[in-house]
Amino acid sequence: MPYFGIPTFATLLVHYRLGHSMSLGVAIIDTTCRCNLSCSVCYYKRHKSTKELSLSEWKIKLLELKKKGTAFVTWTGGEPLLRPEVIELGRRIFPFNTVFTNGTNPIPDWQDVVFYVSIDGTKTSYEKIRGKQYETVKSTIRNSSQPVIVTMVINKVNKKCIENYLDEWLKEPNVRAVAFSFYTGSETTGYDELLLRDGELQKIVERLKKAKRKYGESLIMTEKMADLFLPQNRLRAVGLRCVVKSFTCLDAEGKNKLPCSMTNSNCERCGQFIPYAFTSIFQRGDIELVNLVRKLWIRV
Numbered sequence: 001m002p003y004f005g006i007p008t009f010a011t012l013l014v015h016y017r018l019g020h021s022m023s024l025g026v027a028i029i030d031t032t033c034r035c036n037l038s039c040s041v042c043y044y045k046r047h048k049s050t051k052e053l054s055l056s057e058w059k060i061k062l063l064e065l066k067k068k069g070t071a072f073v074t075w076t077g078g079e080p081l082l083r084p085e086v087i088e089l090g091r092r093i094f095p096f097n098t099v100f101t102n103g104t105n106p107i108p109d110w111q112d113v114v115f116y117v118s119i120d121g122t123k124t125s126y127e128k129i130r131g132k133q134y135e136t137v138k139s140t141i142r143n144s145s146q147p148v149i150v151t152m153v154i155n156k157v158n159k160k161c162i163e164n165y166l167d168e169w170l171k172e173p174n175v176r177a178v179a180f181s182f183y184t185g186s187e188t189t190g191y192d193e194l195l196l197r198d199g200e201l202q203k204i205v206e207r208l209k210k211a212k213r214k215y216g217e218s219l220i221m222t223e224k225m226a227d228l229f230l231p232q233n234r235l236r237a238v239g240l241r242c243v244v245k246s247f248t249c250l251d252a253e254g255k256n257k258l259p260c261s262m263t264n265s266n267c268e269r270c271g272q273f274i275p276y277a278f279t280s281i282f283q284r285g286d287i288e289l290v291n292l293v294r295k296l297w298i299r300v
């Protein structure tokens with residue numbers, strides 16, 4: 001496991017303070033444009049391209065990124081574990097790698113990689129949103145050679161089950177922690193029946209803060225970060241100077257995604273984890289979150 005210590009954090013801070021023209025050494029890469037599921041919350045479903053870089057083309061691209069200072073890579077998709085060979089290549093090039101998977105494929109034995117498994121709710125909500133593979137995903141986690149982080153996109157369908165979700169998944173020995181984000185919606189596909197209204201958001205933020213007091217470090221969020229999800233903070237505090245716009249965001253063809261990995265999304269409604277975590281750390285001085293993030297890379 002690479003060392004994520006004070007020097008690494010200081011480097012990120014200096015990059016951030018120097019301005020958003022620098023990439024902060026962070027890249028978000030669509031490993032593949034294919035997925036074996038078709039979830040209603042997925043922003044990627046509107047992406048129609050089927051073209052992907054070959055492994056040798058990725059090698060050239062990834063080495064270029066490394067030369068430009070990229071150190072932190074988040075592998076998404078599509079379902080990234082449909083192309084494990086691309087990540088296998090990337091983990092030999094970059095020190096910090098995170099994979100977001102739907103949990104339907106076995107988790108490779110890569111002890112230097114942090115895995116997030118997307119599970120949008122307890123069984124009933126999950127099946128409405130993602131389909132019938134809840135037990136398969138649970139088996140994947142139980143059979144994983146390393147503990148994972150489970151992650152839920154909060155939306156209208158699953159909003160009631162947050163506390164039950166925490167109770168259920170944090171009992172699993174192979175679950176290290178839980179992370180939440182909010183459903184963002186899309187300008188083009190209009191799954192708006194899943195979007196939360198402002199009043200609902202406010203209540204959920206309070207519930208998350210209460211859960212944080214109960215579950216401590218098992219919930220990767222701080223009260224400071226939770227407050228950023230309030231409707232009045234989304235655009236003003238996060239979206240207008242969103243750090244993700246400065247990341248290198250690539251699609252499966254290796255092309256830049258603009259303005260961010262979400263493409264076409266509305267910053268006012270954005271509920272992604274990463275912009276809120278970075279804003280909390282770099283604008284609000286959220287040391288508690290820094291320590292939580294460090295522990296993701298330093299197994300304690």
Ligand code: SF4
Nearest residue numbers: 242244260265267270
């Ligand atoms: S949609 Fe979200 S991630 Fe993209 S620029 Fe806006 S706030 Fe940032």
